Amino acid sequence: MKDDLLELLWRGLLETLYMVLWSSLFALLLGMALGVVLVVTEKGGLLQAPRLHKVISTVINSVRSLPFIILIVLLLPLARFVVGTTLGPTAAIVALSIGAAPFLGRIIENSLKEVSVGKIEAARAMGANASTIIFRVMIPEALPALIRSMTIGIIGIVEFTAIAGAIGAGGLGSLAIRFGYQRFREDVLLSTVILIIVLVQVIQWTGDTVAGRIERKRTRFE
């Protein structure tokens, strides 16, 4: 073991966590908005607008069809505009947020769609308006499924972060490429891989625990 290993890993991990945290936050907010809009604008939805739905859906599909590494390159000008540089973790957050949002939007849409039409109808029959139905019925009813979807999304962002590392974002991915691959540092390569695996496990475990706790509270027999 070379003596710079721990320091390298520590810095890489912090950068990765920094990127994952912020881009998850932004991507979840954006994805939530996209998911809700997709569900309510659908034909027969709460505020149906089939054309708008089609436009948003097409944009989401287009962004999702690009390989992430190309999307980052395409978003470099935007990153420069927002944070003033195209290098480093902060610049990567711009691309990560926008790159992951459409994916999150889709899986959030799917989770929200699981809420039965009957429940939404019951709320309509009570005279509830659209925002009450979205925030007080659809989202709470879908919460365990939403948390599971978000877990998948955040793990996707960890993956994207590693890819972004290959083109100058920093973090564990960058470490694995620059040291592990280009400088034949197998110890770095192996350690980064292990760290990423642990990180993903922790995220998955947290998501499962939170979702499971909510489900158990709702279904427990007394």
Next chain:
Amino acid sequence: MIAIRNLSKSYKTPKGAVTALDNINLEIQKGDIFGIIGFSGAGKSTLIRCLNRLEEPDQGDIEIEGRLITQCTPAELQQARQKIGMIFQHFNLFDSKTVFQNVAFPLKVAGHPEANIQRRVREILELVQLQDKEKAYPFQLSGGQKQRVGIARALVNEPDVLLSDEATSALDPQTTYSILELLKEINRELNLTIVLITHELDVLQHICRNMAVIEHGRIVETGPVDKFFLNPESDTARRFVKIIEYYREQRIVMEGVGAGI
């Protein structure tokens, strides 16, 4: 009073328009328990769902307690719906909310102050005999209990009308009986108009005073329930009554009464 005038509704399908309701005219008096009966696909569900515009009618008027429902703007419709309770075949309770929160929901929608909500929810839970279940979640309840929560939720904001969309069709006979008794009691105590749709003759016979028979989207017969059983005029009514008579004859034969033993 509820007045339905010249109500029509059709659905667009790939094969063309299908008429679900064809020029419906009905009057339902305040305090009545009015049953609408028909076979599957006759249009009874569409009809009751038009009353609070969960389905938009193509033409015609609906008036409930002097308010023209069909002329309401979206905001007015939300207001009007707060005074039209509805219960459903599959209960449609919110699984994320406790019994208390489910019943409190319509009051929150209507903007009642928190103190009133507490008092009112407890009051209505007592009426449906679920005061000990207020902290339970819907998953923890039996079908009959769920429908009681549904009824409490529909009545908590003191509606003028209760719409029942096959509310007992998913329940066993004994539970159906207790739910019907509850509805009867509520009708008597609150003088609440109840409109229910059903395909079960027992339900009609048990609680309804007046009824209408719907067939292919048309009202083919209407009047007091007794007339339906004594003197059925429409094809649907005759078929329903024939089913009852068939079983009655079967019973006579099986029990040996008809054979004079």
